[in-house]
Amino acid sequence: MVESIPYINLAWLVPALPLLGFLVTGLVNKRLKHNQAGIIASVMVLLSFIISVILFFALRASGQNSATVTLFNWIAIGGMNIPFALLIDHLSLTMMLIVTGVGALIHIYSIGYMHDDERVNSFFAQMNLFTFSMLLLVMGANYLVLFIGWEGVGLCSYLLIGFWFKNPAYNYAARKAFIMNRIGDLGFILGIILLFFTFKSVTFSEVFAHTAGFQSGTPVITLITILLLIGAVGKSAQIPLFTWLPDAMAGPTPVSALIHAATMVTAGIYMIARSSILYNLAPVTLTIIIVIGLATLLMAAIIGLKQNDIKKVLAYSTVSQLGYMFLALGLGAYSTGVFHVTTHAFFKALLFLGAGSVIHAMGGEQDIRKMGGLRKKMPLTYFTFLAATLAISGIPPFSGFFSKDLILNKAFEYNIIVYILALAGALLTCFYMFRLLYLVFFGEQRFANAHPHESPRVMTIPLMILAILSVFGGFLNVPSLFGGNSGFSNFLQSAVVSKTGEEMSHSTEIGLIVISLALLSLVIFFAYRTFVKKAVVPAGDEEPMSLLGRIVYNKFYIDEIYNFVFEKPLGFLSGFFFNKIENTILDPAVDEVGFATARLGTLLRKLQQGNMSFYLFAMVAGILLFIIFILIV
Amino acid sequence: MKEISSAIQLIPLEYYIILSVTLFSIGVMGILFRRNIIAILMCLELMFNSVNLLLTAFSAYHSDPSGQVFVFFIMIVAAAEVAVGLSIVVMMKRNVESVDINLLNRLKW
Amino acid sequence: MIFLFYMLSAIMVISALFVVFSKSPINNVIFLIICFIAMAGHYILLNAQFLAVVHIIVYTGAIMVLFLFVIMLLNLNKAIIPQKSKMTRIMAVIAGGIFFLVLLAATRQTFEIQPRYPFTSEIGLVANIGKTLFHEYLLPFELSSVLFLAAMVGAVMFGKKDHLSDEN
Numbered sequence: 001m002v003e004s005i006p007y008i009n010l011a012w013l014v015p016a017l018p019l020l021g022f023l024v025t026g027l028v029n030k031r032l033k034h035n036q037a038g039i040i041a042s043v044m045v046l047l048s049f050i051i052s053v054i055l056f057f058a059l060r061a062s063g064q065n066s067a068t069v070t071l072f073n074w075i076a077i078g079g080m081n082i083p084f085a086l087l088i089d090h091l092s093l094t095m096m097l098i099v100t101g102v103g104a105l106i107h108i109y110s111i112g113y114m115h116d117d118e119r120v121n122s123f124f125a126q127m128n129l130f131t132f133s134m135l136l137l138v139m140g141a142n143y144l145v146l147f148i149g150w151e152g153v154g155l156c157s158y159l160l161i162g163f164w165f166k167n168p169a170y171n172y173a174a175r176k177a178f179i180m181n182r183i184g185d186l187g188f189i190l191g192i193i194l195l196f197f198t199f200k201s202v203t204f205s206e207v208f209a210h211t212a213g214f215q216s217g218t219p220v221i222t223l224i225t226i227l228l229l230i231g232a233v234g235k236s237a238q239i240p241l242f243t244w245l246p247d248a249m250a251g252p253t254p255v256s257a258l259i260h261a262a263t264m265v266t267a268g269i270y271m272i273a274r275s276s277i278l279y280n281l282a283p284v285t286l287t288i289i290i291v292i293g294l295a296t297l298l299m300a301a302i303i304g305l306k307q308n309d310i311k312k313v314l315a316y317s318t319v320s321q322l323g324y325m326f327l328a329l330g331l332g333a334y335s336t337g338v339f340h341v342t343t344h345a346f347f348k349a350l351l352f353l354g355a356g357s358v359i360h361a362m363g364g365e366q367d368i369r370k371m372g373g374l375r376k377k378m379p380l381t382y383f384t385f386l387a388a389t390l391a392i393s394g395i396p397p398f399s400g401f402f403s404k405d406l407i408l409n410k411a412f413e414y415n416i417i418v419y420i421l422a423l424a425g426a427l428l429t430c431f432y433m434f435r436l437l438y439l440v441f442f443g444e445q446r447f448a449n450a451h452p453h454e455s456p457r458v459m460t461i462p463l464m465i466l467a468i469l470s471v472f473g474g475f476l477n478v479p480s481l482f483g484g485n486s487g488f489s490n491f492l493q494s495a496v497v498s499k500t501g502e503e504m505s506h507s508t509e510i511g512l513i514v515i516s517l518a519l520l521s522l523v524i525f526f527a528y529r530t531f532v533k534k535a536v537v538p539a540g541d542e543e544p545m546s547l548l549g550r551i552v553y554n555k556f557y558i559d560e561i562y563n564f565v566f567e568k569p570l571g572f573l574s575g576f577f578f579n580k581i582e583n584t585i586l587d588p589a590v591d592e593v594g595f596a597t598a599r600l601g602t603l604l605r606k607l608q609q610g611n612m613s614f615y616l617f618a619m620v621a622g623i624l625l626f627i628i629f630i631l632i633v
Numbered sequence: 634m635k636e637i638s639s640a641i642q643l644i645p646l647e648y649y650i651i652l653s654v655t656l657f658s659i660g661v662m663g664i665l666f667r668r669n670i671i672a673i674l675m676c677l678e679l680m681f682n683s684v685n686l687l688l689t690a691f692s693a694y695h696s697d698p699s700g701q702v703f704v705f706f707i708m709i710v711a712a713a714e715v716a717v718g719l720s721i722v723v724m725m726k727r728n729v730e731s732v733d734i735n736l737l738n739r740l741k742w
Numbered sequence: 743m744i745f746l747f748y749m750l751s752a753i754m755v756i757s758a759l760f761v762v763f764s765k766s767p768i769n770n771v772i773f774l775i776i777c778f779i780a781m782a783g784h785y786i787l788l789n790a791q792f793l794a795v796v797h798i799i800v801y802t803g804a805i806m807v808l809f810l811f812v813i814m815l816l817n818l819n820k821a822i823i824p825q826k827s828k829m830t831r832i833m834a835v836i837a838g839g840i841f842f843l844v845l846l847a848a849t850r851q852t853f854e855i856q857p858r859y860p861f862t863s864e865i866g867l868v869a870n871i872g873k874t875l876f877h878e879y880l881l882p883f884e885l886s887s888v889l890f891l892a893a894m895v896g897a898v899m900f901g902k903k904d905h906l907s908d909e910n
Contacts, residue, residue, distance in 0.1 A: 611735065666834040675771070696865055701866060704790075713889055723812065
């Protein structure tokens with residue numbers, strides 16, 4: 001079956017090329033001239049993208065839905081047989097194309113952005129390593145290969161967040177990201193173990209084939225799905241494990257774009273979408289996902305309203321959009337969730353790269369209160385940023401409209417309250433994004449020292465490509481309302497099993513669209529009035545804020561709560577262990593062993609005094625003992 | 634010598650064994666007891682002789698001349714050993730000015 | 743006959759005890775000579791004629807005389823050497839006693855041995871010893887002469903004065 005698909009043998013090259021790039025740039029780190037590392041890294045990812053496209057067309061031409069490429073027999077112990085295999089099907093192809101496509105654009109952008117950094121070679125090595133891990137994650141044919149990629153992206157996230165490691169605050173942020181991921185990973189590992197225990201296999205095809213015997217709501221399946229969900233919550237920054245994502249903005253902006261907008265944080269979504277059959281059997285977990293998704297999207301949107309750092313606003317926006325994707329998954333619309341992943345990758349990467357362009361031009365300034373009026377100085381950046389903002393707000397015909405609209409429709413079918421909350425989140429999203437746009441690009445210039453200029457072409461060309469994708473990407477999945485055939489959802493039908501409700505009537509759909517468009521226009525107008533007409537600038541740090549404002553500005557004090565509840569007791573416990581047990585008991589015990597040996601040696605040394613008569617005594621005693629021994633034994 | 638030959642058969646073997654063991658243990662006791670090197674060498678000779686006696690007794694008992702030939706060789710070795718041992722005593726007297734064995738205590742680390 | 747045996751044994755044991763417990767080296771030598779003569783008596787009792795004579799000539803005549811020479815030459819009879827501490831001496835006697843008991847226990851099994859060859863009393867004669875010596879044990883005999891040579895060379899080497907230390 002595998003051989004009938006042409007070019008399928010090239011499948012292993014897709015993750016291998018970035019790995020090769022990592023090895024080359026990592027090992028010959030010191031000797032590469034300035035731009036060579038970046039060019040090598042970008043070329044590798046581009047090649048992976050081209051091969052992914054070839055695989056896409058080859059799979060389509062062959063008429064099959066999936067193909068498994070087994071690289072080697074990995075674990076074969078007793079009843080456990082886990083090959084190292086790659087699965088090429090529609091879902092993994094979608095993710096591969098996103099990862100390599102957007103990844104290649106971000107690599108090219110980074111050539112310009114990281115041009116002046118002294119450690120630029122190791123930056124590209126780590127980026128390539130990340131791409132390799134992410135590709136392993138999405139291409140894995142069983143949960144263990146997925147997990148390898150899962151851990152790999154966690155590691156690369158840690159490395160890249162703490163890239164400028166000379167600053168201790170960045171190190172703390174990197175550590176926080178890694179440890180929160182780890183908490184999720186614990187649940188994930190337990191889920192895999194339970195999965196293996198139940199199904200005797202971890203390969204996707206085998207597990208999903210065996211689910212036929214289980215009824216909906218079986219406790220085992222519910223437990224498995226909850227454990228896997230914990231992993232996804234950690235990786236995709238949902239409540240309660242989301243505080244690492246805003247702090248992760250300490251890394252360079254291309255890192256934020258690639259890892260924390262387009263790819264790594266969507267790993268959780270991908271994993272749940274992949275396990276759609278399991279989740280369909282556990283309605284309790286789906287309800288939990290809906291609740292988590294709603295809470296996350298609202299809370300992050302509220303916090304984002306009051307942030308003054310351009311990257312932090314985008315970070316909270318990412319958390320909020322991830323909440324939307326979780327909401328879609330919880331509603332059973334897995335392909336919609338993946339579609340939102342795709343469109344979000346386009347416009348969020350564009351937003352981050354645009355923000356990077358602004359930061360680069362402003363010489364490192366990230367506070368939006370110190371920007372303004374950049375529209376005239378950086379027109380290209382402004383237009384692409386505008387496109388992305390329109391996309392994220394859900395204005396037709398941009399891509400965000402199609403994906404968000406599908407989610408809102410599904411929410412309306414499910415429960416009217418969920419719909420209202422989701423719609424409120426969409427409105428908040430629109431508001432803070434336009435606030436960001438107006439404060440940065442409109443109004444009078446509030447800075448004194450910087451000389452902003454348009455970014456070099458190596459940075460603006462990816463911006464333009466991503467803008468085109470953000471504008472026209474929505475047409476991948478045009479619903480039947482507008483005469484399309486939902487190409488994307490049908491494409492994914494073979495890989496994920498979405499819950500199909502009854503088809504909504506077209507009039508209801510049109511009604512919902514009209515409502516949301518009307519409200520969105522109101523919000524945009526209100527934002528325009530506040531930030532452009534009245535030129536309201538957010539207050540500086542010294543001015544007092546209202547109580548509500550302070551709570552929101554300080555992120556609902558969640559970081560402080562976590563610190564008090566978790567970090568302080570753990571710190572106390574570890575201090576206790578160190579002082580009382582390690583220094584008092586364990587360390588001296590180990591030293592005692594050495595001392596006891598030395599003392600034994602001193603004792604035994606007395607045997608050799610050099611005294612003749614003692615030796616004679618010893619000889620006689622020895623012979624006596626020997627004869628007695630022979631007599632008795 | 635025929636009278637003597639019949640006399641041999643009267644004395645049982647165990648008497649000679651006990652006698653030899655007695656002499657040997659007296660020699661061991663003497664080695665541990667005395668501090669003079671010459672005395673220790675003499676007790677060593679005592680031990681040699683007890684062994685000689687035992688060997689000869691066994692040889693007479695089993696009517697095997699190999700025992701007595703072996704005693705002959707032991708005497709040779711004892712003689713050579715006494716010669717060398719006494720020259721060591723002379724050397725010791727020359728170096729340490731005394732023949733007390735407790736003064737020879739440098740055989741350690 | 744047994745009476746002869748007992749008397750000789752008594753002389754031997756008593757003189758051996760005196761060897762151990764006497765203080766002066768000359769006394770040691772005297773008692774040891776008495777012990778050796780008693781032992782020669784035992785050899786004659788066993789009809790080991792060759793051995794008896796060789797014993798007297800080699801042991802009593804040569805080795806003891808050698809001891810006496812060394813004692814006289816080094817003036818050891820005048821040297822007062824302190825004895826070992828009381829505790830050590832008691833331990834020595836006890837060790838000797840234990841040794842005696844253990845050996846006795848060890849050799850108890852030999853009390854029931856049967857003779858191997860038919861009884862002759864003529865194996866102690868010089869001619870028979872000579873025959874055995876030069877037929878079966880010729881090699882050890884020749885090698886023992888080499889041994890004597892080595893011992894002689896060693897003794898002479900030890901006795902010589904060190905020229906190197908003299909020059910220092």
